[in-house]
Amino acid sequence: MNTTKIGNQPVGGLHCSKDALTDVFGWFLQVLLACLAFTCLIAKRFCEPRSERRSWLIWFYDTSKQGMGALAIHLANVWLSGQYTGDPCTWYIINFLLDSSVGLLIIFIGIRLSQHLSKRKGWEAINFGEYGVPPSMNAWLAQCCLYIGLMVIVKTCITLLMQLNFWEGVRDFILSPIDNPKVELAFVMLIIPFFVNILMFWVTDNFLMHRKSRTKSRRNSLEQSLLHKVSLQYRSVRTERNSESDILLSGDDELLDTDEPVHRTSMRTVVA
Missing domain, CATH: 1.20.5 (Single alpha-helices involved in coiled-coils or other helix-helix interfaces)
Structure with a gap:
């Protein structure tokens, strides 16, 4: 992908430098975002009815899968954003929004398919949210590996989708009103992901947790x-x-x- 220039400034504004996502300020924002997302999952547990509230062990088994998957996707987005030509902040936020929309749909389909196969074939280990009595770490490990595999599929699909020339126009438009590189980095790494992650983590946790039937x-x-x-x-x-x-x-x-x-x-x- 090439970037045309007007004078010394690229079209769309090259606000973030190539290492903006991995410098001290960038990593600080990423750690802060992870802490806020983790706090959101803790708050979600306390919002559950007392009769259906998960134990801390089951809650950890459910949320740790999502945490590892989100970490893998995040690191992949940080690395891929530096491989494109132009502002890495814009490429990161485009990847992130696609992961939160198209990727969430792929995760939902994968989890439901896994639960269907576990009931039809009797593979209890891959039934998300079910760990046996007492809870088995082997079932948790099997579900972790399966969830990471879903993340690989999501990232592969999003990377292929990013090869379309359509995203050149999106890159030139998105975040164009922001001129300060620090403010742009804060929007990309903290402000926008914070609100999107609250919704995404809440919904994904509902996918991953075991829910009692209505009957x-x-x-x-x-x-x-x-x-x-x-x-x-x-x-x-x-x-x-x-x-x-x-x-x-x-x-x-x-x-x-x-x-x-x-x-x-x-x-x-x-x-x-």
């Missing part, structure tokens, strides 16, 4: 409601029985209190 959840809620009603009825019956026993005891006490003076008066009349 099971309805059955569990029905069982809980029935148990609650039975406990309430038991408490009410127990309260009624206690109140009845209290009434009977109070009646016996009254009879005992009244019998003695009646007996005494009757004896007095007989003696008289």
Whole structure:
């Protein structure tokens, strides 16, 4: 890909240098973005209903696959952005947005296909979100390898798509209003990826985690409601029985209190 020049400035503005993504400021933004994305996944766990909330081990098994896949894609994008002619920041953000849209569709298809094969062929190890009881590390490793394989397929498809000449015009247009290289790098490495990653990580985590079927959840809620009603009825019956026993005891006490003076008066009349 070649870049035409007007005077000393390339068309579209060569704002970021070739090593802008890998210098100290670039790596700082990348580490900050990773920390924010990790915090988002922690917050997602606490947003789950208490009855369906994953344990920390299952949560780690689910999110670690996504973390390793995102790291592999990110490093590939950083390296590929430096291989194109022109502003590496624009090439990085184009790759990133394609990964977050077309790549997410490929990930969804791959995960659903894997889950279908695991149920049809009995390959429990590749059923995403299922690790056995107790959770098996071998199942986690198998799913990690499969997910990394999906990332390789995604990156291959996106790289082939990037060979179209259509992206030359996109590169000249995108981020063109920004003139400051530091601001452009912040937009490319932190601001835009932060909001896109929140949505992408949240959706992908829903793909990867085991979700109870609606019939099971309805059955569990029905069982809980029935148990609650039975406990309430038991408490009410127990309260009624206690109140009845209290009434009977109070009646016996009254009879005992009244019998003695009646007996005494009757004896007095007989003696008289």
